[in-house]
Amino acid sequence: MNMSENTVLITGGGSGIGRGLAEAFYRLGNQVIIAGRRQVVLDQVAAANPGMRTIQLDIDNPDAVKEFGKKFAVEFPGLNVLINNAGIQRVENLLAQPPDLETIQATFTTNLLGPIRVTAALLPLLIRQEQSTIINVTSGLAFVPGSAVPSYCASKAAMHSYTLSLRQQLRNTTTAVIELIPPYVQTDLGPSHGNDPRAMKLSDFVDEAMMIILKDPTTTEIVVERCRHLRFAAETGTFDATFKWLNNGMA
Numbered sequence: 001m002n003m004s005e006n007t008v009l010i011t012g013g014g015s016g017i018g019r020g021l022a023e024a025f026y027r028l029g030n031q032v033i034i035a036g037r038r039q040v041v042l043d044q045v046a047a048a049n050p051g052m053r054t055i056q057l058d059i060d061n062p063d064a065v066k067e068f069g070k071k072f073a074v075e076f077p078g079l080n081v082l083i084n085n086a087g088i089q090r091v092e093n094l095l096a097q098p099p100d101l102e103t104i105q106a107t108f109t110t111n112l113l114g115p116i117r118v119t120a121a122l123l124p125l126l127i128r129q130e131q132s133t134i135i136n137v138t139s140g141l142a143f144v145p146g147s148a149v150p151s152y153c154a155s156k157a158a159m160h161s162y163t164l165s166l167r168q169q170l171r172n173t174t175t176a177v178i179e180l181i182p183p184y185v186q187t188d189l190g191p192s193h194g195n196d197p198r199a200m201k202l203s204d205f206v207d208e209a210m211m212i213i214l215k216d217p218t219t220t221e222i223v224v225e226r227c228r229h230l231r232f233a234a235e236t237g238t239f240d241a242t243f244k245w246l247n248n249g250m251a
């Protein structure tokens with residue numbers, strides 16, 4: 001993908017990794033549009049980055065996503081980069097009674113159905129561009145699950161699988177598909193993420209991720225150094241040891 005002069009839509013662009021990517025693409029000379037549920041948060045980011053645009057969107061709502069797709073195509077007909085970044089993570093106790101089915105449903109709705117619906121709504125627009133890219137944000141936990149957040153890990157593993165199929169089905173189009181696989185990063189995703197010294201600093205993560213695409217614009221996966229042990233655990237025969245390390249003392 002080219003790194004400038006694109007029209008880039010980032011879901012969940014009002015905070016954390018989405019905001020970091022939005023600002024990085026903005027600085028490189030792209031038209032950036034950020035979407036999310038909290039308009040006030042989106043407005044703060046837009047105010048700090050004049051010219052950045054915002055759209056309020058709840059990716060959990062199928063009708064809203066369809067409507068969004070139609071309006072977006074009229075307002076931003078040049079869309080050529082979609083970053084499916086919005087996501088949630090909740091801790092679950094699978095032994096709880098009654099079982100917390102609401103959390104399971106919410107997690108799959110936002111992390112899996114959400115990006116699938118947004119992609120479906122915008123794909124007709126993306127594939128008619130001379131060159132376009134879909135970046136799906138999964139997680140190192142798609143490859144080695146952290147048992148405290150089981151539905152989160154399962155939703156990201158499913159998103160990894162969907163991304164492989166999407167790339168294969170789009171192989172004869174002008175749309176490339178990239179998977180961005182973050183490690184543990186300091187954001188507001190979970191209650192302890194933001195100030196946990198074991199998590200990667202957000203700006204370091206965004207810088208390294210952007211550098212990977214800048215160095216190899218044809219890459220299919222963006223895996224920063226700190227995530228390689230998770231992403232390649234199965235391939236390097238270290239899955240069991242990594243699973244144990246990750247889940248030591250966890251639920």
Ligand SMILES: NC(=O)c1ccc[n+]([C@@H]2O[C@H](COP(=O)([O-])OP(=O)(O)OC[C@H]3O[C@@H](n4cnc5c(N)ncnc54)[C@H](OP(=O)(O)O)[C@@H]3O)[C@@H](O)[C@H]2O)c1
Nearest residue numbers: 012015016017036037038058059086087139184185187189
């Ligand atoms: N931080 C990590 O350690 C880590 C590791 C691996 C992967 N990731 C992935 O990175 C992505 C970004 O997460 P983050 O860490 O940056 O956390 P974050 O700051 O909480 O960002 C999540 C964003 O998603 C948006 N969002 C959530 N539900 C939404 C919905 N229904 N509709 C539209 N937007 C929605 C939120 O905005 P609103 O609340 O305003 O809607 C928020 O801006 C997620 O997919 C996450 O799974 C994070």
